[in-house]
Amino acid sequence: MDEQRFAWNEMTVGVCYYPEHWDESLWANDLDRMLANGITVIRIAEFAWSIFERTEGEFSFDLFDRFLSLCAEKGMKVIFGTPTATPPAWLTQKYPEVLNATQSGVLMRHGLRRHYNYNSPVYRQKTCVIVEELAKHYATHPSIIGWQIDNEFNCEVNDFYSQADHDAFRVFLQKRYGTLDALNAAWGTVFWSQTYTEWDQIHVPRPTPNGSINPHLHLDYIRFVSESAISFCGLQADILRKYLRPGVFITTNGMFGHLDNHRMTDEQLDVYTYDSYPNFAFLLERAGKLDQLRDRWSSKSLTEVRSICPHFGIMEQQGGPGSWYNRMETPTPRPGQLRLWAMQSVAHGADYISFFRWRTCTFGTEIYWHGLLNYDNRDNRRLREVAGFAADLKKLQPLCGAQMDAGFAIVRDYDNVWDAEIDTLHRAIHNQSENAIFEASQLYHTPCDMLYLRANTTLQDLAPYKALFMPHASILTQDRVRLLEEYVQQGGTLVVGCRTGYKDECGRCVMDPMPGLLQPLTATDVADFTFTSPAEPVPCAAWDGETFEMPVYNDVLTPLDGAKVLARFTGSYYAGEAALTEHAYGKGRVLHLGGTFTVENTRRILAHLELLEPMRTLVEAPESIELVMRKKDGRRWLFALNYNSFPVSIQLKKPLVSLLTGKESTGNFELAPYGVDVWKVE
Amino acid sequence: MDEQRFAWNEMTVGVCYYPEHWDESLWANDLDRMLANGITVIRIAEFAWSIFERTEGEFSFDLFDRFLSLCAEKGMKVIFGTPTATPPAWLTQKYPEVLNATQSGVLMRHGLRRHYNYNSPVYRQKTCVIVEELAKHYATHPSIIGWQIDNEFNCEVNDFYSQADHDAFRVFLQKRYGTLDALNAAWGTVFWSQTYTEWDQIHVPRPTPNGSINPHLHLDYIRFVSESAISFCGLQADILRKYLRPGVFITTNGMFGHLDNHRMTDEQLDVYTYDSYPNFAFLLERAGKLDQLRDRWSSKSLTEVRSICPHFGIMEQQGGPGSWYNRMETPTPRPGQLRLWAMQSVAHGADYISFFRWRTCTFGTEIYWHGLLNYDNRDNRRLREVAGFAADLKKLQPLCGAQMDAGFAIVRDYDNVWDAEIDTLHRAIHNQSENAIFEASQLYHTPCDMLYLRANTTLQDLAPYKALFMPHASILTQDRVRLLEEYVQQGGTLVVGCRTGYKDECGRCVMDPMPGLLQPLTATDVADFTFTSPAEPVPCAAWDGETFEMPVYNDVLTPLDGAKVLARFTGSYYAGEAALTEHAYGKGRVLHLGGTFTVENTRRILAHLELLEPMRTLVEAPESIELVMRKKDGRRWLFALNYNSFPVSIQLKKPLVSLLTGKESTGNFELAPYGVDVWKVE
C-alpha cells in the first residue's frame, strides 16, 4: 500500500458551511459561534459554480472573497471545494452532451446534482476552466488548508450511458485489449453470435430483452466507470497541484460504488475523507425490519475507509436528522447519538471530524437534511453535544494517527467486488458472507480490518494478520494466488468459502476443478455444488458435535491428500460429505468452507483459530457493545461504544483510566445510553 | 365563498346515456323505460367528438339531432357534454403536439382518453371550433337543460410534460415572479447551483438522478397544472355563455388532483357535479386490507365536494360493478348498496343523482364498467333498485337545498394540500391526521365539514363552526393567520398539530421557531422534533390519566406564557414534555397537539371541546352506522345509513316519523342490511 501524503497531526473538528445560502449579516455570528463551540475548520464552495461563473466565461469571486476575508479575520481554517458536482443551468442548457443519461438514452436534466458525465469533452474543458480560475484566485489564500475535488463521486448514480460514455468506452477497450479478436475472446462473444467486427458496434450497456447483457462486457463497463471517475478527478488534481501552497492537501469525500477508491486515492489525492451517516440505519422504511447491528454497520464502512487511507477524515459527519424533501425519512438523532457516531468515526481511525452542516438549509431538496442548527438559528442540544464532543476530542489527542489493532482481515479485490455486483450467484454468497463475518466480528468483539488485494499489495501488507478471510474470490489471478501462498507459507491462515476460483479476470469460467488456482493450498476438490434448495430445509454441518447452518450455496468438498475434514454436511443429498476442511501448508494453513459464512460458523472458525475476543482479558462486554482497540508507538487505547438507548454494563478486568473523565475504573462499569468511553491500556 | 349560480329546485334522478353506442332501434324503448323508472334527465355526447367531426372541419349533427328530437318528443331532459376529453384519431395523428407526454417525453397516444394537454395552441384552437359548432347548433334545443364541459378534468393523469407545457410554464412563472431574480429567490436556486439565468432554462419537471427535483419548482408546477386546467375549462365556458339560453347551466364533473376545484367552480361553472363510486372500496386488490370505513370514505369526498359547492349534483353515481377490461376489478354491488350509496350522496348534499350508465357498453375499455342494465338489456334488480330510489327521492323533496349540520370543520388550503403531496414529511402527517379526524367524526357521529381557506374566505365562512381542525398547515400566510385570529377572537376554537407554520408560500422554511406565525395564538415553542423512530415503540401521551398514541411525528412543545399543558409525552427521550397545550385567546382558544391526529386523540379532543356526538339526545347508533343531520329553514332531518351486510339496531330517543315510510318509530329501530332511513326532527 502507498503511504498517504497528508495526515492530520491533531484531532480536529470542522463543519460544512454555505455562505451563499445565507444573508451576509449572519456570517460573523456563525463563525464566532462555531469557534466558541470548538469548530476550527469549515468546508465551503463545493456547490457554488453558478456563484463563480453566473454566465459562461464571466467569473466573479466577490462573495467568497468577502467571506474568506472574514474567515481570515476570525481565524477560521477552510477546505475549499471545486464545484463540478453541480453544473450551472446555462452549461447543461447550451451543451446537453455533458449530461448523463439512462440506459434508454433519456438525459438526466438540471435540477438535482451529479447529472453530468465524466467523459464529455465539453464538460472536461469547462471543468478545467472553472478549476483553474478558482485555483489561480484562491490557491494562496492563507485560510485555505485543503481542497476537496467535486463532491461524492458516483453518488446519486454510478452508471453512465451518455454518448460520450459510449465513445470513451471504446477507447478504454482499445487500450485494454488492443484488437477486436482479443476482445471477442475475452468476452466470449461467440456465444449467441455476439462477435464484434467493428469497434463502433460496441457500446456501454444498452436495452436488451429482459435487461440481461454479456457479463464480461458488464464487468469491463464497471471498470470503465471507475477509470472515468478517477480520470476526471485527476484532471482537477493536476490543475490544483500547479497552484497549491505546500502543505495544502487535496482530497475528495464519500465512498460510492463503481469506483476504485484505493487507486483514486493513491494516484490523485493526498488524503481520503468519508461522509458518515449512521442514521440511515433508522430510515423509516426500515420499520419492522431493523437488524441487530443497525448503526453499527457504519463501522463496516469505516473499516473499508481505513483500508483506503488509514488516517482519514470525515468530511460529513451526521449532524441532525437527514432526509430529502421527498425521500429517505429518518428520525432525529437521540441525545448522545451524534457524539456516539462521531466517536465511532474516531474509534475507527478518523483524525478529522467535520459535521454536516452548520445550519439546516431553508430551501431546496435538502430542507430536511438537518445541520447542527435548525432553521430558527438558536443554540440547541445538537450544537451543545458537538461542543462537548470537541472538548472530548482534545483529550484524545494522543490517539491522532493511531492504528486499529485487528487480529484478522476480510480480503477483497475490485474484480470480485464488481463481479459480485453483476453476478447473481456471486452476489448472493458475497453479501451473505461478508456481512456475517463482520457481524460476528462485532458481536464477539474480534476487531477486523479490510484488505484489498491490489497490484501494489505486498506480503508486508498481509503479514500482520493472523488470519485472512477471503470468502468467495470467484475470480483468482496468478499474482494474487502467489501473494496468498507466500502469506500462508510464512505462517498465515487463509480461510475461503464456496465458489472460490472458478473465474478468470474477464469473469469467464476456467476449465479447472474448483477452487481453481487455490487447489494446491486448500487440497480440496469440488465435483458437485448447489444453491440450497427452496424445497429443502437449510442444510447444516456438524463440527465436533456442534451443528450450524450452511445457507445459500454449498460446495460438496472432496478432501485431497493432506486435507483434514473439520465438519461434514448433515442434510440434503450430500449428507456426510466434507463441509469444512483444513490443510497445513508451509508454516500456515488453509481452511475451506463448502458454503457461505454465517455469524455462527464464523464464530466457530475464529474460536478454532484462537482469534476470538482478543480483549477478553481486559474487558468483557455484551454483544450490543462495540469494542475497539487502537495502538500507536507501543501504547494502546480501548474504546467501548454503547449503541443502545439504555445503559449497559461491561466488566473491566483491570483498573483502567478514562481519557475522557480522567477517572480510574475496574469491575462493573456502566456505559450511559449512547455512551462512549476510552481508556488507556498499558 | 361565492354563491353558486345554479341549484336544483327539486330532487332529480338522471342517467348517462350514449346514443352513439346503440342501434337506433333501441333508443325509444330506452327512453321510455328510463322515464317509467323515474329517470327524467340524461347526460349525453361527452365522448362523441368523432361523431360530430369525423374528419377535420367536416361537422355532422344528424345522429344527435335525431336523438334529441326523440328526447323532446318523450319529454326527456338532457345535459350535453363537450367532447374534448377524447380527441379524434385524425387530430392527434396530424397534430401530435396536442398530446400529453411522460416526464421522459414519451407521448401518450390515441386509444384511451385524456391524452391531450391543456396548453397546446392547436388543441385549444380545435377545442374552440368544436365547442362553438356544438353551442351554435344545440344551445337553444329545448330539451337541453345544462352543459358539461369536457369530462373529469385531471382524471387518468394529472401531470403534464408536453412541449406546450414547458412553454406555458415559463409564461405562468413570468406572470407570477416577473423577474428571474425573484424566481431564483423564491425557489432557493442558490442551493446546488440551480440558479437560472435565462427563462428558457426553466422546464416543467424533467428526469433527474433519483427523480428528485427542486421542491419549490415542484409546488409551482402543480399550481401551473391547476391553472392550465381552469384556463382550458374557461375557454369552453366563455364560448358556451355566448350561446346558452338563460337558466341553462354549465358544469363539469369529477374531482381530481392538481386542480383548484373551488376556483374553477367560482370562475367558470354555474354548479359543480361529482362522480361517486363508493364501490372502489371493494377493489379486489384490497382483499385482506379492508379498513373500518370502506365505502364510508366516499363521505369524505362528498364532504370535500360540499366545500366546493354546497348544493351539488352527482353526474355519475355508481350504477353497477365497475372495472376496466384490464384493471380495477370490483364485485357487483349487493342488493341495497346502489340505493345506499345514492342516499349517501343525498345525505351529504346532492340534489341531482345521475347514475352511470343506462346499459353496460358491449365494447371498448369499459365493458365491465356496468350500467344499470347488463348487456342483455333485460330489466334487472339494479334497475328496480334505482326505480325505488327515485320513488324515495320524491319523498325527500323538502330536503332539496338543505344544509349539513356540522359542529366543526377540517381546514384546508391548496398550498398545503399540494405541499403535502410533494413533501414526504408533510404527506405522512397530513394523511394520518386528516383521515383520522374524519374517521373519528364518522365513528362517533360528529358530522364535520371541510373548509378551504381561500382569498375570498371571510369570517362569515368560519364563524358557524365551534371548532376548526387545521392539522398541519406547514405553509402559513399572514392573510390566513389574520382570519384565524379573528375567528378565535370572536370565540372559535382552533386545533392545530405538529409541523405547523414552518414554511412560506413558496414552500421555503422560515427562520422563526415553530409554529411560526401562529405562535402568538398557540403560545407554544418547538425546539425539538422528530419522526417517531422505527427503533422505538410508538410514543404515547397521557391526558388526565388516559393514554393515547402519538404516531408518525412529534413536536416537543414548550408552553409559553398563558398556555396550559393538557397532555404530556410518556415515551422516547422527550417523556414528560408537553404533547398537547391549550391557550385561551380572545373569546376563544387554541389547542396545539405536538403530533398527528389519531381516531383516539381526536375523539378525546372533541369530547374536551364538548362537540362529541351532538345528536346523542336524539339517536344512539353503533360506530358502523353513519348519522347525518340536514337543516333548512329551521327544519331538520336525520339520516341513518347502514353500510353493513347485516341488519343493525339504533336507538331513537324520541318518536320520529320517517319520510320514506311515513311510519313513526321510537326506541329500538332496525336498519335493514344496506338500509337507510330519514326522519323529520321536531
Added chain:
Amino acid sequence: MDEQRFAWNEMTVGVCYYPEHWDESLWANDLDRMLANGITVIRIAEFAWSIFERTEGEFSFDLFDRFLSLCAEKGMKVIFGTPTATPPAWLTQKYPEVLNATQSGVLMRHGLRRHYNYNSPVYRQKTCVIVEELAKHYATHPSIIGWQIDNEFNCEVNDFYSQADHDAFRVFLQKRYGTLDALNAAWGTVFWSQTYTEWDQIHVPRPTPNGSINPHLHLDYIRFVSESAISFCGLQADILRKYLRPGVFITTNGMFGHLDNHRMTDEQLDVYTYDSYPNFAFLLERAGKLDQLRDRWSSKSLTEVRSICPHFGIMEQQGGPGSWYNRMETPTPRPGQLRLWAMQSVAHGADYISFFRWRTCTFGTEIYWHGLLNYDNRDNRRLREVAGFAADLKKLQPLCGAQMDAGFAIVRDYDNVWDAEIDTLHRAIHNQSENAIFEASQLYHTPCDMLYLRANTTLQDLAPYKALFMPHASILTQDRVRLLEEYVQQGGTLVVGCRTGYKDECGRCVMDPMPGLLQPLTATDVADFTFTSPAEPVPCAAWDGETFEMPVYNDVLTPLDGAKVLARFTGSYYAGEAALTEHAYGKGRVLHLGGTFTVENTRRILAHLELLEPMRTLVEAPESIELVMRKKDGRRWLFALNYNSFPVSIQLKKPLVSLLTGKESTGNFELAPYGVDVWKVE
C-alpha cells in the same frame, strides 16, 4: 387435427452441442463420450450466424464443415439449426430497423438474443439469404437428419413494437377487415371517440395514460404477433423444403405465448419439439411459496405439447441447474431428478429426448445454465444418470408412438387463451380453473388431455373423450358450438363454468343472456353475477350434503326447462340459488358450474361423471405420485413417477412386470426417491 408429417420410429437420446464454443481439440473426445453414454443425436448451429457470415455477405462454412465431417466419421446424427434468433452485430448496427422495440419505442439492442422483429423487410431478406446459403451447403450432408428453424420463437419477449410491426399490423388488419368501417365496428371504436378514418392512424399498442388500450385491438394485436411468427417461420421452411433430402424433418423448439403453435406446426413443420425445464419450479425466488405440484406442472405443459403434436420430441431437456448470470437462480437437480424429468417427458409422449447441453458454457449470459458436464469437463453424476436413462429408454422401445390414455380433456381455443391474457376477469377465472382441473387430474390420478378447438377440429377429435371441460369460453362461435352440440348429441358430457359465452370473436360482448350460444345446451340463464367480494368469506356451494368453495367469480344460475340443480350456493346474497346444473341433451349431458373450478369441486364432478381414478383397479397411489397410462395397438403401459425426495409406496393390485427391471411385482411397491417405473399392463 392434421396428421404429423414426421415421427420418430425409435426412442432416441440427444444433446445440444456448440462446436464453436470449444477448442477443436475437444471435439473428438466429446463425440466419443456422447456415443459411449447412449447419445446418438446432437443439435448444433442455432446461434452461429456470426460464424457463417462474419461480415455482410461473406460466408464461411469451414468450422462446421470440419465438425460435421467428424460427426460423419463417428456416426453421430445431427439436427441443424438456422441461426436467426441471434443476428450478428454488423446486421443490427447497419439496419437498426430490424430490431424489436419497447412500447415506448426504445430499441432492443445487440447483446442478448431475440432482439429482432419478424416483420422488418430487411430482416426477412437477410434471413432468406443465410438460410438459403446454409440449406444449399448442408442440405445433403448425410449426418443431418433434421433442421430446427430459429430457436424458441417468442421466447424472451412476445410483444413487438418496431416500426415494421406498426406497418405490418395495418396490412394484417386490411386483410382481416377489408374496410375501416368494418374495423371500427369490430373494435367498437365509437367508444371514447376512437374511430379511425385513415389506416395510418392505426398502430400496434402505444403508450396511453394508465397503459390501457382498446381490448379488441389488443386481441387482434396478439393474433397479429402469432401470424408474424408463423409467417417468419414459413419463410425459412419454404427455403429449406427446396433443398432437403426426403426424410429430413423440419421442426422448431419451445412453446411460448402469442403464438398459435398448432397452426405453425400444421402449416410449417414436420414435427414439433419442446424444451422442458421442470427445475423452474424450484427457482430460488419461490422459497416459501412452493405449491403442491411443483415440477409436476411441467406435465401440464407436456399435455399442451401433446395437443399440438402427439408424438413429439424434447429438443432441450433439463440437463443441470439452470440460471443466467443475473437471474433465474435454481438449485442443482438432485440425484435422480434428471432421469425423473426425462421420464416425465417420455410418459407424456416424447419419443426423442435431447438434453441441454453437453458441457456448461464458460462464458456469456448462460454460464450458470449448466449442461450435463461442468466447466471442468470431467465425467460426473449427471452424465452417469443420463447414460442410465438412455439404457432405460432402450427398454421402453415398444412405447414409441404410443398414445396417452385419457378419460377427459380440457378444451381450449386461441381466441379464449388470448382473451384471457388481456382481460383481467377472464384471466382470473381461466387461471384458477385450468390449474385446478389439472391439479385435480394429477392428484386423483385421472389423466387428461388438452384439446384445442380449431377450424380443422372434427367430431372425431372430440368423440374419444367421455367428458370435455371447457371452463370459461367467454368467446363462443357458431362453429365451435355446433361441434360441441354434436359431441353432446352423440353421448359426450360437456362441463362449463361461469362467464361462458358472453363475447364474440372480436371480444365484444353479445346482447344475449349468458351462457349465450350455449344456452340451448346448458338450459340455464344468468341474470346476476359477481366477483366474489373481498368483504365476504369465500362463497360455498352444497351438493348432496357436501360443501365446497366457489371462489373468484360467481354466476347465479337460473335453471330453465329440463335443467336439474345439482348444487346450490350457501353464502352471499344469492344463497339458495343454483350453483351447478345438469341438463340431459341428446345422448349426452351438459353441466354448468356457476363459478370457477377448484381441486375439490373438480374432484366431485369427476366422481359424479364416474371418471375419477380410472386406474384404481390396477394401482393405488398417494396424491404425490403421478400415474400415466399409455396405449398402442391394444397394449397398455403404466408409468408411476415419484417427484418426492423420499421413497413412496404404491399398491399394485395385480402382478405387473416392469419394463425397466424385468421384475414382476404385486401389492406394496416402493418407488425410490425421484424414482420411476413402467409396467406392461395385461
